[in-house]
Amino acid sequence: MIVVTGATGTVGGHVARLLSAHHPTRVLGRSRGRLREAAPGADAVGADFADRRSLERALDGARALFVVTTDPSRPDHDENLLAAARTAGVEHVVKLSALAVTDEGATDLITAWQRENEERVRACGLAWTILRPRSFMSNTLSWAESIRASGAVLTPQPHSRNASVDPRDVAEAAVVALTAPGHGQRHYALTGPEPISPAEQCEHLAEVLARPVRCCEIPLERAYLSWARRYPEPIAQALLDSARRQGEGAKQHVDPAVEKLLGRPARSYRDWAKDHAERFG
Template identity: 35%
Template structure:
């Protein structure tokens, strides 16, 4: 088992759980950060920027494995970073395998002796975008309520990553990760309502209205159109479900309901019914 592992994206949705679960295995954990951040006392924080390869020498020194989050919309610069990276890399890609992710996967496959690719489907944590609407009135107003997703808990993504970082037998694997069920967006908000004990309903709006609102919030038009197009495609039927989480970790994948219960505080109504 590698004795020192570097986590990039250590304060992110998945990275913070990778860091926590690695600590439980007893390995030395190092976190790459661009700015000073609060880290668990047992984690060694090292400053560096993935966009500046010359800043990474201290981060990679003595490291035997890396959890890699590449936070850019292009794979440009990754090849230089891989030249100083450890021999074992677990890369967080996505099930969508966007162009820059595919290019990153190819570069890693050519440059890293022991690589593992994680392709998670939609994160359960994406539901947090509805928190303000749910707290304020118990109604989520968006298009494509019938868009189906097999939401995966971020802890499960991290658990698979930790197995690949610390155990043999995962090199050369591409893991497509989902939760155990396909749920439409309307079903997701219903589950949240059941968990918090306060009814939450879906109110369908037009894609055109949603697009205008997202653009008004400063989202790039290309990203907005990509999101809405993907959601429209998801209305065609149930989302695919894989057993990969259980196969790798020997533990069943967590349900969306369990995720919602963990995060119920984020959705609690501002004013409860008497």
């Protein structure tokens, strides 16, 4: 049995669907209804990351565990999952982290939280694999409403580049780590095949959608105000710090891990855009 957390999210849902086609798979979270919708082929079990006993019950009989947590204010979630995994006899933990942890200049809340989570995983006493993706290509879905309304994308630093990765590639890498031997005590940096800027992404979207998509620059300060309306201040500040690092070229490096793990090249942004064109109207 393989247990997947985060199955209602971007990567976890892909992982659960891929696994459940060939392996006994269980998804856990608070809402069994949402879990069943996200991963219909998997067994859905209710559990609360703040309740270690509920996690122990949900992990009973599991051989491997895919860990996704999303709340930097709750370090106990990772602590509880790892403690429950040890108690339940889980053999291997695969943790979704972030590539920013390798950047010494990244000191924001989210990156610091991920570094601490990685330390917990390495110290947990189980076999572990840590996946460190660059930002997801699917983040550009946040442009969809603006593209439908005005054919324009408003973004800071439109010519800064990021080696963003297709979340489907991240999910497939996770499945390999969860099901194949030889991935214990390993870190994998997961990137796309090339660094790409928002302006270049807009060009690909325009080609795929067969209509103009303008990329319009806004000041970082304006972007921060937008984030601050949607997120708590520390998260908005972390997003601002991340954008600044991208502008300084910190996110351009391409790593071959995806191709080595999957036996094929990483998907390009144009591949991703073609497959999700209908989301942009």
